[in-house]
Amino acid sequence: MDYAIQLKALIRKELRQIFRDKELLFLLLFMPVMQITLYSFALSPEVEHLRLGVIDYSNSTTSRELVGNLVSNMVFDLKEAGANEDELANKVKGGKLEAGMIIPPELERHLKAGIATKIQIFLDGVDANTAGIAGGYVSQILGAFNNRLQTNSQKQNSSVEPKVTYLYNSGLESRWFFVPGVLALVLNLVSTLVSSAAVVREKDTGTLEQLLMTPVSSFQILAAKVIPLSAVLMVNVLISLLVAVVFYGVPFRGNFFLFMAVSFLAIIVGISIGIALAAYSANQRQSLLTSFFINLPVIQLSGALSPIESMPQFWQDLSCLDPLRYYVTCVKAIMLKGVGFQAIWPNVVILAIFAIVFLSLSSARFRKQLA
């Protein structure tokens, strides 16, 4: 009976401390809103409005039609190209154009004679990803243009038509990709920051020793830290989810309770990391700098912002040790794919193992310190 009363009293103390700390509350409420907004507005992998300069030596109906085809679907915007190839090349070098096309004078003549004409197209390859996709578009557009040139004269041919269906995100909204990832990322950041602050503060001010003088056990002290924090962070998850679904229109297709259960595991992992950080560092500055040191790889390898399967093998292997990776996979699967437990259970199990191991390690470290 005493045990429960003591625990209750400690939990009430922690809750009061959390709600008194305006900075912390601000972090809890404002961080998800700000981060989700920033990421969904700022990151967009669209390949659109590349600035294209054309030097058209042919100056014929076909060449103009060709240029029209390239610019009509917003992938390319036609811009001033200069008078000759040298000027065009300089503009690309100076970063004023991302693409250039040179149409040779013999285009029309060759077309009539049925000879193939080579058209030079160059793309600024500095942004390798954009250049790759833009190159794919160019060949598709020109392929369709070629087909149209031939339809009148040629006989029916065999062809393979891939009918591509985009599942889960048929409109290719890039926001839908980033928002679930950022939601997971913010939860990880906030839970480590908040829990390490809650422990380190007591260390800094020396109140931890006062707590030890009281009859409560070290387990109660720890439980009193973890329980209210996880409750507050669950509210934080709800706020993030609300922002994502209501403001940014990201669908939520899966099971809500599964989502909350997985989020709870992720919160436990985050809190454990935070407590370990605080237990190992002597003061607030050290724990802040170390958290920077740990969060950077955790976020980068989680697959929240860039796909894991395209990383080099070594980094892919390393990412298996990143608990956030499993949470990101779960959040994306539940929100966008709407799948149930049977599809993502390996991720959930691994996340649970991480939660148990991390919590016992960090609490062992914490209690050792108190002893």
Added chain:
Amino acid sequence: MRKIFTQCKKELIQFRRDRLTVALAYFLPTLAIILYGFATRLEAKNIPVTVRNYDIGFYSREYIHTIFNNGQMVSVEWSGSKDTDPLDSGKARAVIIIPPDFSRSIRNAHSASVQVLVDATDVNNARVIKNSIIATSQYFLQSRAIEQNKNLIVPQVRLWFNPGRKESLSVAPGSIAVFLWIFPCLLSTLCISREKEQGTVLQLYASSITSFELMAGKALAYLLIGISQAIVLIGSSCILFQLSFVGNWLVFALATILFLASSVCFGLLGGSRTNSQSAAVQLVATTGFTTSLLLSGFLYPQRNILFPLSLLSNVLPARYYVEACRNFFVRGSGFLDQTYILLALGLAAILIFNGARKVMSKMQLSS
């Protein structure tokens, strides 16, 4: 002038004394650039794809062979009961379904359709997968001489500056810019907030040094440290990512100094506005890190940023320095094309320095 140099010397001595900070100042940026340069890949390679082949003919096997032949996609064993099962569990990013009449249609010169289901949760990769499958289908027809069409227009696409599309060439210069923004300003913000936390700033208020001299001295010291960080960071990324210097040295050196100056002054500004070291670090780290990472065009093109934030991105020094780095390491642009970068960075350094000086002078007792 002498006061500025004395202040600068004092800061450098203090910096050298703190071994841990010195180690972190050079080790953290290098670690961060290794992490970003090697692990940030936007474009998928080795995309896991499964095929359900209902056709028993020759052409479907050839077609599957062509798809996996270019190394971009990796075959994954099909499992589950529904077509979408491998996508649901994340085992594959795409499912290709070949209908039973595939080979027959091709032999009879009809068009054969192939159904492709793509996991579009990652938008960028969904596009890459679609492009790749369409391109392979075209190649399949041409290489098997099934298609007699002769293309009348042959595009010869060349990628400039980065013909092999090595992503490290775009990610590494961008990361140099991002980390040269974050780490110098982190150090300078700690220096000023430490003086405030320990109360030594009161001694400075009481002395005859003006806020301009104080800030200039500190800025100069941390600018020198920043330059040494830049040399370490650029040197290590040249070795790690085989970057070479192809651009104009003068522009890049000037841009680097101006950029570091604005980073250091931003740190001083953050430090003089907050009252404790941890608050200063949080302010500078979160604002500096998120803005330079997200709004500088380091990951995705800067022109894709949506309207209200695109304005913010244009006043961000990191956005200009990312360009300067790419120009110097990859593009090789000339001096005249880059004057706008120098102007923007110079303006930023002056404005931020002035802001920091003003905040500091408000606290000082007027004589």
